[in-house]
Amino acid sequence: MDLYHVSASPHTRDKATTGRIMADVAIALIPASAFGVYYFGLNALVILCVSVLTCVLTEYLYEKWMKKEQTPYECSALVTGLLLGMNLPAGVPLWIPVIGGIFAILVVKQLYGGLGHNFMNPALAARCFLLICFAARMTDFEVTALADSGASSDTAYLLLNGAAGVDGISGATPLAVLKEGGTPDLADMFFGWTGGTIGETSALMILIGAAYLLIRRVISIRIPLTYILTVVVFALCFGGRGADVSYLLGQVLGGGLLLGAFFMATDYVTSPITPAGQIVFGVLLGVFTGIFRIFGGSAEGVSYAIIFCNLLVPLIEKATMPAAFGCKRRRKR
């Protein structure tokens, strides 16, 4: 027996359900992951599949054993798995997505009460978990070029390693190049011909997916826009390169900023619900990402910034909750 939902008026009917929203997010992720598979080859496809399967299976088994309601059609585990896979380098061994998926669903999501109760984004928490555990494997983006690979069969090698296998990818990601004072090719970064995790390289494909989400009104532009703008302003002020357009654009296009801003910072559960709060959240994300990228030890800081700001969300919501119509805003006591 389900409990009846009792709530005060006004009431509105909407077709939006968790399942539909999550399915939309999954659809929006297709271009970026398809590009990842094309660029990094079958290795990437296998990692994405393993990650998704682990997440869905972990959720199924947990709900079964704990005698909770089964929620496979909410697709939330699927999206978590897909995002986690897209945040891994294409060369990791298959047990890494398995460990990450189990951690994301079991520890971060289900132990806190399942969807809607997780206090940080499961996919990103799992990525940070893996990053701390296996730092070397998680930051190894190198792909050996076909000519140097010594592969017995060219076709098989290219099938496995994708388009990236033709010329190979050097170990340095665009962000690492930027950090060392160089300037990566912006066109390559926009289309995605650079090193990085499976889903983050192509800005174009991510923007296509983001546009779909924006048109479908699944996400609002507030968080991604304020996030990205803040990163640009922060890089302008503290990056040490002044108004160098290629540097600023490099900061935006490089690394996981676009993927994080559109798909992970906008996660309903772990972002503020108030419009003002979303803007504050976006600015905070930008500031922390800037601090981690420019003053931190590693070149990338999007994941840590997002999961850290996830923790601040209850405070942001408390501070920005609007007064109900007709009520005065409560004064400080």
Next chain:
Amino acid sequence: MNKYVERVYNGVIKENPTFVLMLGMCPTLAVTTSAMNGIGMGLTTAAVLIMSNMLISMLRRMIPDKVRMPAFIVVVASFVTIVQFLLQAYLPELNESLGIYIPLIVVNCIILGRAEAYASKNPVVLSILDGLGMGLGFTAGLTLIGAVRELLGSGSIFGLQVMPDSYEPLTIFILAPGAFFVLAMLTAIQNKLKLKSATNGEGAQEGERLACGGGCAQCVGRVCEANHDRLNAATADSNGKKEEQK
């Protein structure tokens, strides 16, 4: 159960300082990076606890109530100083790896807590046994946490390699977050063993304690609703008995 045995049992199982009372979390989380550190910290604390319990119990009629806290601290600090000198002399390596956490035993909640709650009100032998039980419980807790963290975080236990060479250690477990994960998991496991959950169990036996009262939305229409009624009946029953005793 004999009241002397009961004290030790109480410390190790029933009111285990680590998993039940959740006291002394600072050393619990900070030094348990390996099983050896855990057992070292646990035994050091146990030694101080037994001796301070003994002395405070002896002095319990002499210490004025208003200055009992400073008095306890002086007693505990003296024993900690002795123990630290002993460690420096005979176990320098352990002393090195425990570092600042040895002097910090002075303000360990378990030691002050037992002094306040037990030793200052009870006879000497019982207080010593209380210290022994609590100390062993703390040692067991810390060693267990340390062993799990060491196993996952570096593939060994007590420095002995137990995982195969191909095992890649989950480094996070010997870092700070791992301490929280392991503590939480072990606490959950011992809660599971000790308390039947009304939400998930097939139905608790008469009079058993339940972890969940069965009153939440998840429980509606499930087996635990029956458990809920049974739990209410049992609670009412035991409350009635308590009042009778009064």
